Each structure stands twice: as C-alpha cells, then as structure tokens.
Amino acid sequence: MSSTFRKYKLFVPEYADVDYNSASEIIIDYASKRNSFGVSALAVHGLIESLVNVELRDVINKIDLIVPDGQPVRWALNSFYKLGMKERVYGPELTLWVLKKANIEGLSVYLYGSTEDTLTKLNAFIQEEFPNVVICGMHIDRFRDASDEEDKEDIEKINESKANIVLVGRGCPRQEFWVADHKGKVNAVMMAVGAAFDFHAGTLKQAPNWMQGMGLEWLYRLFQEPKRLWKRYLLTNSMFIYYYLKFKLLKKDPSL
Template sequence: MIIRTVDKSKIPTCNILGVNIAAINMEWLLHYLKENIENLAGDYICVSNVHTTVISYEEPEYRAVQNGGILAIPDGGPLSTIGRKRGYENMARTTGPSLMEEVFKVSVERGYRHFFYGSTEETLKKLYTKLNESYAGIAIAGIYSPPFRPMSDEEDKAIVEIINASKPDFIWVGLGAPKQEKWMAAHQGKVNGLMIGIGAGFDYYAANIARAPEWMQNNNLEWLYRLIQDPKRLFKRYFHTNTRFIWLVARGK
C-alpha cells in the first residue's frame, strides 16, 4: 500500500453540487505538482467538468470518488466562474489537455516519466509517435490499452505490476468519465505514480480530434466544439447535464 504524505487540507476548494472543486489556476497547479510529485504517488486527480459534477450530485458513490482524490480540478469553465463569484478570485479553468501540455513541456528537464493507460492500441501508438516528435527525449515509461470488458483480478494485478515496474511519475488514465475516475479510486494506494483522469486527452495528442480554437476555450465554448465534432455521442450527455446543472445552480444547490 502506497500512503499519501501530502496534506490535502491545505488545498483551497469550492464546493459545487457536493464536489470539492479545487479553487486554483494552472500556475498554482504546476507549482504544486513540481513541489509534491514524489509524495503524490498512489493518489489521483479528477479533471472535473459540468458532466462529472452533475453525475456526482446524482450518484453519491461517484461523488465520493470525485472527493476522494488529492484534487478535483476545474476543467469546466462554469465551475471556475461559480468559484470566482463565490470569492475565489484566482480560480480559473484548468483543463486536462492543457495540463498535459504544460507537464510535457518540462518533462525532459525534470526527468518525469509517463505511463498511458486507456484508449485503443491504435490511438496509443499514434500518441507515442506524436509525443516523441513534439517533445524530444520525453520518457514514456509504458502504454497499455485495457480490454473492453471487465478485467479479472489476475489481469488487474498484472497491469498494476507492469505500471509499477515502469516507475512512472504520471499515470495518465484515458477511459472516459465516470469509468476513469472509478478506476483511479479502485487503484488508489496500489500504483506507484500520480494518476490523472484525462478523458479525451489521448485523442487530442494522437491527433484523432482537434481542440477548439482558443477563443472558444476562453469563452467556455469548448463543449460546443466537441459537440459539433461528435454530435451522436455527446448530444444526449450535454443536453441532460448542462440543462440539469443550470437548473440546480439556479435553485441554489
């Protein structure tokens, strides 16, 4: 069992629909990771947005997962907007893909090692190639595409051993929400690295999909750009969670 030695109580948070969203910005987060990465092994970071926050409000078990890691960062623009209105003036949108980019930029200098867990073998191979092209010398400790079925205890134990043997600093988990957060919670204290649930981050860096233009990101419209790219999969999700979020916040929840 890997025991966390970082004091979670020192992280500023804003409770939104029951989820303790970190009231931070990217500068704060990068400094925090730089200072504490060795002590964060075995813990996890949730990249939280409107979708995951509404699910957390509706499902207590998932809410416990969101609150059970070291951080739940405000990937969704509306979360940081609410935080600032509540007095957290420095709280800003801190997206998963942007966090990946900032960490990749300094990985060679700081000797960070990365393990990528999730997605398909095809996407992981493209991701491996693209990262080596963009960040020469980056240490990719391992990649693993899990089967699209429940894994046996023996299979799970084997992949934990593979991850730990690779000695990663960061374990990027791309299974999609809420699966990736549940996976991280189930492996808290078992893997020797910091887990970060990154959602579509693998697809962005494998160049399977493009990120929204910067002006859309800055105006909390990245969800719309993603919806245009994949309407069949995302329309139902956004229609339910976005409207539900607005309704709950309007009611003072």
C-alpha cells in the same frame, strides 16, 4: 514548493483553487517522489455524473486534486466563493504543462486507456515534443472492467515500470473510478485527463480558443459527435443550470 491547496465543494466534488502553474507544480512534486496521488480535470459532465451516479458520488473526493476543467465550473466557483479564478484548468492544457515540467525532470510516464491507434500517435507526439520524458509503458483500454487478476497484473506492470505519472484516458466517469480505486495501489500520480489523449494524438480536433473562452466547447464537441454527445450535453448542461440557480437564488451553501 508547497503542495498544499484549498478545496471548495461544488454540489459534490471538492475543487482545488489552483491554476495551471500551481497544479502542475503540485503534480510534479508528488510525481518526483512516486507518491500515490490522484488528479482529475472535471468539467460539467463529470460534476453532474457525481450527482446522479451514487457510486461515483461516494468515491469522487478520494481523488486528491480535482481541477475546474470547464468554464461554467470556474464561473460557478467564483460566483459562490469569490475566488477570482482567472482561468479554468483544462485537462489537455494541464497535461502539456505537466509534460513540459516532466521533460525538465526527465520523469517517466505511463499511458493507460484509449485505443492502440491513439496511444501510438500520442506516444509519438510526446517523444517529439518532450524528448526527455520516458514513455515507460502503454496499456490499451479493454473497454470493460478488469477482472481482479487482470487488475492485479495492471498494477504490477505500472509499478514495475517505475512510472512517475500515469496519464489515464478512459473517458468520464470510468477514468475517475479507476483513479479513485487505485489510490494507494499505484505508486505514481494518476491523472484522469480524458480527451487529452485524442487531442494531442491528433485524432480529435479541439474547439477554437474563442469558443473555449466563452464556455462553448461543448457545442463544438456536439457538432463533432452529435449521436454520442447530444443526450449528455442536453441533460448535464440543463442540470448544471438548475442546481446553480437553485443554490444561488436560495443563497445556500453549494454542497450536497
């Protein structure tokens, strides 16, 4: 199985032209060898974060495999590059594809981020659905940056656990910073998958399939958490439309 894939720049991030099967095969290939490899499922919010956050812009493409999590991202990539992507690569769904293949291989998974309650429920979900996957460690998020000493301890714990895959659920962009910063330090595939933790733990409901297919998942999430998310979606969706139209109408290469 080849682990090569093509990347296409959309404003800042370099997205991989992959589907669920090819992305999960690439991840399992690196995971089985315990190679340090970064993955992010990046939707519109993360894409716009990489535009407005200079620090994130500088490191986002250190992540090896960035998949088009959102339907608007997929539509834009198809529009600019004529890729013919038939589906987005949604982080929570990609997580299931990876866990299914990890279950066949008997790989070890480390859970990094989120709350104790969510991690406990996610652990139970994985053990029930994928019994051959070994949960080799769990780390509750500090919800702040780790000190140098704490970070060193975290890296040692993960590497000593012999994890093949580290699922990272810290929210965007904190999880992307973490994955980018730990390339070459953590001997595993690190997957920034955010809401996958809450969805598979059962602490947050996913949007219906018809809303996901129409690119309206953001609206469902907005109804769930209006106080926290209204500003994010108002700004990021508007900025995405602006940049898309700017580059499309001017017939420019969609990269900054």
